[in-house]
Amino acid sequence: MRDKALASSRGWAIVESLTTEVGPRLAGTEADIRAVAWAQELLQSSNFDRVWTEPVSIPVWRRHHEQARVVSPYPQPLRITALGYSGSTDGEMTAEVIGFPSMKAFKQADADTVAGKIVFINRKMERHKQGAGYPPVSRMRYTVVPAAKEKGAKAALIRSVGTDSHRFPHTGASVRSDNPFPTAALSAPDADQLQRMLDRGVPVRLALDIRVSERAEGITHNVIAQLNGRENPEEIVLIGAHLDSWDLGTGALDDGAGVAITTAAAELISQLEQRPRRSIRLVLFGNEEQGLWGAKAYAKQHADELARHVIASESDFGAGLVWRFDSANPDLMSTAMTALAALNIEQGKKPSSGGPDIGPLQQQGVPVFRLQQDGSDYFDYHHTADDTLDKIDPEKLQQNIAAWSVVTWLAAELPSVKRTANE
Amino acid sequence: MRDKALASSRGWAIVESLTTEVGPRLAGTEADIRAVAWAQELLQSSNFDRVWTEPVSIPVWRRHHEQARVVSPYPQPLRITALGYSGSTDGEMTAEVIGFPSMKAFKQADADTVAGKIVFINRKMERHKQGAGYPPVSRMRYTVVPAAKEKGAKAALIRSVGTDSHRFPHTGASVRSDNPFPTAALSAPDADQLQRMLDRGVPVRLALDIRVSERAEGITHNVIAQLNGRENPEEIVLIGAHLDSWDLGTGALDDGAGVAITTAAAELISQLEQRPRRSIRLVLFGNEEQGLWGAKAYAKQHADELARHVIASESDFGAGLVWRFDSANPDLMSTAMTALAALNIEQGKKPSSGGPDIGPLQQQGVPVFRLQQDGSDYFDYHHTADDTLDKIDPEKLQQNIAAWSVVTWLAAELPSVKRTANE
Ligand SMILES: [Zn+2]
Ligand SMILES: [Zn+2]
Ligand SMILES: [Zn+2]
Ligand SMILES: [Zn+2]
Numbered sequence: 001m002r003d004k005a006l007a008s009s010r011g012w013a014i015v016e017s018l019t020t021e022v023g024p025r026l027a028g029t030e031a032d033i034r035a036v037a038w039a040q041e042l043l044q045s046s047n048f049d050r051v052w053t054e055p056v057s058i059p060v061w062r063r064h065h066e067q068a069r070v071v072s073p074y075p076q077p078l079r080i081t082a083l084g085y086s087g088s089t090d091g092e093m094t095a096e097v098i099g100f101p102s103m104k105a106f107k108q109a110d111a112d113t114v115a116g117k118i119v120f121i122n123r124k125m126e127r128h129k130q131g132a133g134y135p136p137v138s139r140m141r142y143t144v145v146p147a148a149k150e151k152g153a154k155a156a157l158i159r160s161v162g163t164d165s166h167r168f169p170h171t172g173a174s175v176r177s178d179n180p181f182p183t184a185a186l187s188a189p190d191a192d193q194l195q196r197m198l199d200r201g202v203p204v205r206l207a208l209d210i211r212v213s214e215r216a217e218g219i220t221h222n223v224i225a226q227l228n229g230r231e232n233p234e235e236i237v238l239i240g241a242h243l244d245s246w247d248l249g250t251g252a253l254d255d256g257a258g259v260a261i262t263t264a265a266a267e268l269i270s271q272l273e274q275r276p277r278r279s280i281r282l283v284l285f286g287n288e289e290q291g292l293w294g295a296k297a298y299a300k301q302h303a304d305e306l307a308r309h310v311i312a313s314e315s316d317f318g319a320g321l322v323w324r325f326d327s328a329n330p331d332l333m334s335t336a337m338t339a340l341a342a343l344n345i346e347q348g349k350k351p352s353s354g355g356p357d358i359g360p361l362q363q364q365g366v367p368v369f370r371l372q373q374d375g376s377d378y379f380d381y382h383h384t385a386d387d388t389l390d391k392i393d394p395e396k397l398q399q400n401i402a403a404w405s406v407v408t409w410l411a412a413e414l415p416s417v418k419r420t421a422n423e
Numbered sequence: 424m425r426d427k428a429l430a431s432s433r434g435w436a437i438v439e440s441l442t443t444e445v446g447p448r449l450a451g452t453e454a455d456i457r458a459v460a461w462a463q464e465l466l467q468s469s470n471f472d473r474v475w476t477e478p479v480s481i482p483v484w485r486r487h488h489e490q491a492r493v494v495s496p497y498p499q500p501l502r503i504t505a506l507g508y509s510g511s512t513d514g515e516m517t518a519e520v521i522g523f524p525s526m527k528a529f530k531q532a533d534a535d536t537v538a539g540k541i542v543f544i545n546r547k548m549e550r551h552k553q554g555a556g557y558p559p560v561s562r563m564r565y566t567v568v569p570a571a572k573e574k575g576a577k578a579a580l581i582r583s584v585g586t587d588s589h590r591f592p593h594t595g596a597s598v599r600s601d602n603p604f605p606t607a608a609l610s611a612p613d614a615d616q617l618q619r620m621l622d623r624g625v626p627v628r629l630a631l632d633i634r635v636s637e638r639a640e641g642i643t644h645n646v647i648a649q650l651n652g653r654e655n656p657e658e659i660v661l662i663g664a665h666l667d668s669w670d671l672g673t674g675a676l677d678d679g680a681g682v683a684i685t686t687a688a689a690e691l692i693s694q695l696e697q698r699p700r701r702s703i704r705l706v707l708f709g710n711e712e713q714g715l716w717g718a719k720a721y722a723k724q725h726a727d728e729l730a731r732h733v734i735a736s737e738s739d740f741g742a743g744l745v746w747r748f749d750s751a752n753p754d755l756m757s758t759a760m761t762a763l764a765a766l767n768i769e770q771g772k773k774p775s776s777g778g779p780d781i782g783p784l785q786q787q788g789v790p791v792f793r794l795q796q797d798g799s800d801y802f803d804y805h806h807t808a809d810d811t812l813d814k815i816d817p818e819k820l821q822q823n824i825a826a827w828s829v830v831t832w833l834a835a836e837l838p839s840v841k842r843t844a845n846e
Binding site for chain 2: 016023075079167168188189196250384
């Protein structure tokens with residue numbers, strides 16, 4: 001099955017179809033409706049035993065217009081993108097900029113130096129194979145808002161949370177609040193440009209024009225397909241990805257790759273002569289990008305079944321090669337490694353996480369596994385307009401699918417993979 | 424002088440200042456006026472013997488709005504940029520797309536299959552060290568217009584003339600005509616996306632919204648600085664770059680690097696104890712991007728002096744390392760190579776060109792030299808929003824300045840560098 005995956009172009013066909021025929025699919029929008037329909041048709045046309053959807057009620061936040069320019073002393077446009085749940089400026093708003101190298105420095109500033117100004121936090125993200133540089137900086141998308149409000153700032157600009165130096169601002173969710181606050185990210189080159197202006201010691205005035213909207217009662221769906229276990233169908237191995245994407249690119253890496261990897265892996269298992277011991281449930285989660293809405297809804301909807309979820313994992317880290325397998329189950333680990341070693345995958349240990357959408361399950365005690373991918377360049381494209389199909393290497397996608405089909409089948413087959421009392 | 428250049432950050436300071444304090448500087452716009460003022464101040468504050476400007480009358484073409492989206496079958500936005508001298512669509516215009524792999528294929532198409540449609544030419548540019556892949560494809564920006572008009576097309580879209588696969592459309596001048604035609608470039612990923620849709624054999628309808636304007640009577644300036652020769656001041660060695668840039672990026676590579684390289688080189692020569700034998704004239708040309716307007720004006724304005732221009736060259740190819748020196752003058756070649764070899768520069772031969780703005784001079788018989796740069800990645804950024812300061816490597820800039828200061832000084836000093844009767 002592993003080798004069949006390495007020779008199959010099914011995974012590429014899936015992500016090619018999703019990114020081309022649907023493209024950008026922001027949660028709750030018309031494109032998201034097409035994404036759900038696309039996923040249903042994909043899974044129904046395959047040989048799963050059951051395919052269904054579950055509704056997820058969500059707010060629908062959308063960007064309509066986002067523009068920034070330096071008014072003085074050096075008039076020129078800057079490239080920005082609003083963060084998720086940002087507020088609108090009231091038409092074009094002009095104010096002086098005050099810059100800080102970090103949130104820590106900003107928190108120490110007294111309010112009167114900040115009041116009425118645009119706050120700019122210029123902190124760079126570090127590049128790491130596993131994306132370790134992301135959490136400390138992505139937190140800033142949230143923490144900057146209350147701090148800026150408190151000090152009377154008129155808007156907040158952050159250096160994009162990303163590791164590239166291209167003119168692509170990176171979007172991403174910020175804090176959702178009753179009085180939304182205009183918050184946007186500058187691309188790295190634009191953050192550098194603004195910093196060079198500030199470093200000249202002259203007051204810099206910017207004009208920001210951000211128009212967004214938010215509709216409280218929106219809806220999206222989790223799309224679910226299942227292979228029924230031949231002996232213990234009530235026990236569930238859950239694998240998944242998220243179907244929504246940000247609106248700037250076509251969501252190829254985030255998370256079209258994950259949709260392709262987990263779907264193609266489940267399909268390979270479905271083509272074996274017999275079903276594995278336990279059920280395998282493939283969940284394409286709705287609205288991960290703006291707060292794990294689909295994942296939280298699934299955990300709530302299936303609260304009574306979570307005890308029967310024996311293990312879970314999500315592919316939501318692009319299409320880099322898998323380099324390590326993490327699991328706390330020694331039998332699953334040793335058995336899987338016999339097949340994974342040939343894929344240059346190292347033996348890992350107990351994983352801290354099974355992926356963003358698996359968090360709500362893990363919190364309820366569901367064990368997780370993790371197929372760690374090399375994400376060295378993931379955050380070059382993450383949440384930008386540049387997240388497009390050409391960024392995916394078909395061979396790396398095949399290696400992911402091979403690994404996922406092996407581990408998922410073993411998780412569903414090995415007697416040792418079950419929920420023990422003390423888990 | 425060569426080694427002084429290798430240790431100096433003057434070149435970086437010049438391009439940092441131009442791209443930060445002026446930024447994008449489209450010919451004839453307010454930013455262009457600031458660019459000219461910036462250049463005058465830069466050159467006046469240095470130790471040139473004379474600094475002056477010469478007016479250049481130009482049409483002023485500007486982009487105001489450029490947007491494209493797929494209407495059907497797979498609704499989604501596409502990233503485009505209007506080409507220079509493109510016409511406006513009359514508000515948002517919708518039409519079916521017909522695609523061709525090359526201009527050759529398009530020219531063979533019967534008009535009735537093209538009439539009323541948007542023509543899409545999807546030809547890829549090859550990557551070459553010296554940019555040899557550029558001319559055959561960049562020609563398309565011009566030739567597509569008459570062909571599209573002739574076959575009754577409503578607009579023309581080309582795959583960006585560039586070697587990157589990023590969501591950056593590349594702009595560039597197209598043909599200027601009395602009835603301007605809507606012509607734009609798709610980024611490479613968007614061209615691939617559109618091609619994938621067309622390859623599915625379903626009619627694809629696009630909506631194009633391009634709003635541009637053109638003012639016939641505009642003005643820009645060539646900014647010129649001169650070091651007067653100590654013996655034959657009437658003989659002129661001309662070096663230069665172009666001061667204007669496209670409006671999408673800050674014109675760092677194209678041509679802020681060239682401005683920095685040639686200015687810093689001329690400054691190093693001005694700091695020697697004595698002036699060289701001949702005069703050195705540094706020309707920062709206006710409006711190269713939309714048709715060598717400044718260069719043509721210079722050639723006309725100085726028609727009577729061209730016979731005394733002993734040699735000329737322009738730096739307009741980014742900031743890659745110089746790897747070869749081309750000159751038809753054996754004495755200049757052999758003498759220069761004694762200093763250039765240490766900079767890993769090979770000996771070349773008779774150059775075919777001295778740079779875009781030197782063309783009008785060359786046509787009048789002015790000899791040229793060429794310091795060939797490695798342009799392997801130049802067309803990744805060329806005419807895109809991503810042409811920003813961070814793309815320049817300070818050390819490569821220093822190597823360029825070292826080479827230019829040596830060759831320019833020798834051209835102005837060596838007795839052998841003069842206009843012979845048969846040139
Ligand atoms: Zn994701
Ligand atoms: Zn994401
Ligand atoms: Zn140029
Ligand atoms: Zn150019």
